[in-house]
Amino acid sequence: MSIFIDTAYILSALLFGLGLKLLSSPATARRGNLLSALGMFIAVVVTLLNQQIIDFKFIAVGILVGAIIGVLAARLVAMTAMPEMVALLNGFGGIASLLVGWAEYNANTEPTNFLAVTIFLTVLIGGVTFTGSIMAWAKLKEIWIGNFGISKALVFPGQQVFNSLLLAAIVASGVLFVADIGPGYTVFYVAIGLAFVLGIMAVIPIGGADMPVVISLLNSYSGMAACAAGFVIQNNILIVAGSLVGASGIILTNIMCKAMNRSLGNVLFSGFGSVVTAGKSGEQGEAQPISVEDTYYLLEAASSVAFVPGYGLAVAQAQHAVKELAVLLENNGCEVRFAIHPVAGRMPGHMNVLLAEADVPYDQLVEPEDVNPIMETVDVCVVVGANDVVNPSARDDETSSIYGMPIIEVDRAKTVIVMKRSMAAGFAGIQNPLFFLDNTRMLFGDAKASMQGLVSEFKRD
Amino acid sequence: MAEFVFLAFILMLSIFLGFELISKVPATLHTPLMSGSNAISGITMVGALIAAGAESNQLSVILGTLAVVFATINVVGGYLVTNRMLSMFKKKEDDKK
Numbered sequence: 001m002s003i004f005i006d007t008a009y010i011l012s013a014l015l016f017g018l019g020l021k022l023l024s025s026p027a028t029a030r031r032g033n034l035l036s037a038l039g040m041f042i043a044v045v046v047t048l049l050n051q052q053i054i055d056f057k058f059i060a061v062g063i064l065v066g067a068i069i070g071v072l073a074a075r076l077v078a079m080t081a082m083p084e085m086v087a088l089l090n091g092f093g094g095i096a097s098l099l100v101g102w103a104e105y106n107a108n109t110e111p112t113n114f115l116a117v118t119i120f121l122t123v124l125i126g127g128v129t130f131t132g133s134i135m136a137w138a139k140l141k142e143i144w145i146g147n148f149g150i151s152k153a154l155v156f157p158g159q160q161v162f163n164s165l166l167l168a169a170i171v172a173s174g175v176l177f178v179a180d181i182g183p184g185y186t187v188f189y190v191a192i193g194l195a196f197v198l199g200i201m202a203v204i205p206i207g208g209a210d211m212p213v214v215i216s217l218l219n220s221y222s223g224m225a226a227c228a229a230g231f232v233i234q235n236n237i238l239i240v241a242g243s244l245v246g247a248s249g250i251i252l253t254n255i256m257c258k259a260m261n262r263s264l265g266n267v268l269f270s271g272f273g274s275v276v277t278a279g280k281s282g283e284q285g286e287a288q289p290i291s292v293e294d295t296y297y298l299l300e301a302a303s304s305v306a307f308v309p310g311y312g313l314a315v316a317q318a319q320h321a322v323k324e325l326a327v328l329l330e331n332n333g334c335e336v337r338f339a340i341h342p343v344a345g346r347m348p349g350h351m352n353v354l355l356a357e358a359d360v361p362y363d364q365l366v367e368p369e370d371v372n373p374i375m376e377t378v379d380v381c382v383v384v385g386a387n388d389v390v391n392p393s394a395r396d397d398e399t400s401s402i403y404g405m406p407i408i409e410v411d412r413a414k415t416v417i418v419m420k421r422s423m424a425a426g427f428a429g430i431q432n433p434l435f436f437l438d439n440t441r442m443l444f445g446d447a448k449a450s451m452q453g454l455v456s457e458f459k460r461d
Numbered sequence: 462m463a464e465f466v467f468l469a470f471i472l473m474l475s476i477f478l479g480f481e482l483i484s485k486v487p488a489t490l491h492t493p494l495m496s497g498s499n500a501i502s503g504i505t506m507v508g509a510l511i512a513a514g515a516e517s518n519q520l521s522v523i524l525g526t527l528a529v530v531f532a533t534i535n536v537v538g539g540y541l542v543t544n545r546m547l548s549m550f551k552k553k554e555d556d557k558k
Contacts, residue, residue: 013475016501017478017482019497019501020479020482020483020494020497020498020501021482023486023490023493023494023497023498024482024483024485024486024487024490024494025487025490026487026489026490026550026552027552029490029493029547029550030544030547030548032497033493033497033540033543033544033547034544036497036500036501036540037500037540037544040500040501040503040504040506040536040540043504043506043507044506044507044510044536047506047507047510047511048510048514050510050511050514052511052514052515053510053511053514053515054514054515054516055514055516055522056514058513058514058522058525058526058529059510059513059514059526059529061526062509062513062525062526062527062528062529062530062533063529063533065530065533066529066530066531066532066533066534066536066537067533067537069530069533069534069538070533070534070535070536070537070538070539070541071537071538071541073534073538073542074537074538074539074541074542074545075541075545077542079546079549082492082496082542082546085496085538085542086492086495086496086499089496089499089500089534089535089538089539089542090499090502092531092532092534092535092538093499093502093503093505093531093532093535095528095531096503096505096506096509096528096529096531096532096535097505097508097528099509099512099524099525099527099528099531100505100508100509100512100524100525100528102524103509103512103513103520103521103522103524103525103528104508104512104521106517106518106520106521106524107512107515107517107518107521114465215495216495219495219498219499219502222499222502223498223501223502225502225505226502226503226504226505227472229505229508230468230508231465231468232508233507233508233511234464234468235507235508236468236471237504237507238504238505238507238508239468239471239472239475240471240475241501241502241504242502242504242505243472243475243476243479244475244478244479244482244498244501245479245498245499245501245502246476246479247475247476247478247479247480247482247483248479248482248483248494248495248498249495249498250480251480251483251484251486252491252494252495255491340488342488342491347491347492347495348488348491348492348494348495349488349489349490349491349492349493349494349495350492352488352489352490352491352492353492353493353546353549356489356546356549356550356551357549359549359551361551361552361553362489362550362551362552363552363553364553365488365489367488
């Protein structure tokens with residue numbers, strides 16, 4: 001029987017690998033996801049044949065409760081809330097692995113050194129993933145505690161020292177646990193507690209705009225936790241699947257870091273966005289506002305328009321309005337593109353999902369390196385709720401804290417319309433010289449309302 | 462110890478495979494890739510099932526059952542939400558139909 005189970009696990013691993021491969025092209029992605037789900041289904045079903053399993057009562061209850069919650073959450077979540085959903089799911093994966101490690105320790109309180117090490121690592125990674133994800137979720141939800149917005153980067157004096165002590169304590173508890181010195185269970189509980197604190201401490205100094213990095217990193221951790229649990233129960237399928245996820249999370253994290261021209265260490269420890277770095281903010285000049293009507297005349301005459309969405313698009317829920325405007329522009333004989341920066345929004349691919357929800361075909365979405373070379377040929381660039389990713393300081397101003405970050409060079413378009421609520425600075429806390437350029441016009445107000453205004457102008461004739 | 466070497470071998474090969482498989486994902490698919498791969502990390506469910514079903518002792522069963530709940534949410538929620546997102550991704554030609 002065990003040979004049968006192991007063979008089925010090989011099939012599952014194959015389906016996971018194939019599924020991930022197919023996920024890398026929009027045309028086959030859906031099939032890839034189904035294959036991967038099939039792999040999971042096979043793995044779960046054959047596990048139930050395992051002879052160690054005697055009682056199915058609790059399993060049935062657990063699966064039923066989990067499936068109901070999972071189905072409801074997946075059905076009901078709004079597309080704009082997808083980053084929060086992904087953060088929570090990461091966290092659930094982490095806590096599940098922690099519990100598996102704990103259950104194994106409880107069933108076997110005198111583990112061999114090898115088992116003790118793997119249990120410790122599972123609990124550590126699982127715990128960090130869990131509380132880290134919950135913190136990330138709270139930051140994405142923009143929960144406020146008193147008058148402190150949790151989504152801001154939180155840096156306090158002595159943070160580095162505290163974190164170093166925390167790490168030292170974790171290493172010490174690990175050594176005590178593995179060497180079986182002291183009361184085993186107490187050491188184990190302390191280790192869980194320390195892992196929870198580490199997860200929180202790791203995420204609090206990270207600001208809203210860096211969320212894409214954190215989410216992909218936590219994604220990677222959830223895979224590593226499963227992988228470590230695989231070592232605990234000596235199960236190949238957990239190791240294979242867990243490390244596939246771990247690797248994919250690391251790749252995404254790396255793409256996000258590159259898109260911000262920052263190292264992972266810099267994102268994790270610098271508390272970016274908490275300190276307002278001025279740059280050369282002196283000579284700003286005056287921003288030139290524009291009305292909806294005048295914007296309409298510009299767009300009506302344009303033969304090429306590029307929209308540049310940012311987190312503001314999600315906040316204003318303007319994705320459907322922008323799609324409507326894009327269709328009207330196309331019917332008007334204009335070429336429409338959506339230029340999307342990899343870190344726009346709060347998670348990797350955030351803007352793409354929102355626009356897909358609004359039925360924007362994915363071949364209209366272009367990346368910075370595709371649109372920048374042809375920027376001079378774009379008549380009107382419409383920036384919707386994006387700021388730092390279009391800030392020319394990143395290219396021109398060596399003193400700027402975002403210097404070197406690849407941007408969408410909208411300032412090189414013939415005209416730039418910036419849709420914005422007010423003149424406030426972006427998440428990085430730096431002024432944007434783009435707003436004061438001769439070819440920039442500011443369309444103040446709610447992005448959705450402005451879009452709808454433009455749509456009705458178009459429909460009037 | 463031989464067991465460890467064997468497991469470490471598998472670990473190394475699958476990390477390598479993961480990097481090779483995923484390095485070329487277009488930006489459009491970053492979110493579905495994340496939620497889809499996250500669902501795969503729910504594979505820890507296999508361990509949870511064994512813990513919840515083995516009549517070893519009460520606490521282990523409770524912990525295992527809780528793990529089954531969380532891992533199931535992870536798996537079911539992850540795959541469904543990924544499918545929901547992917548069903549929205551359309552090419553231009555599909556649009557005109």
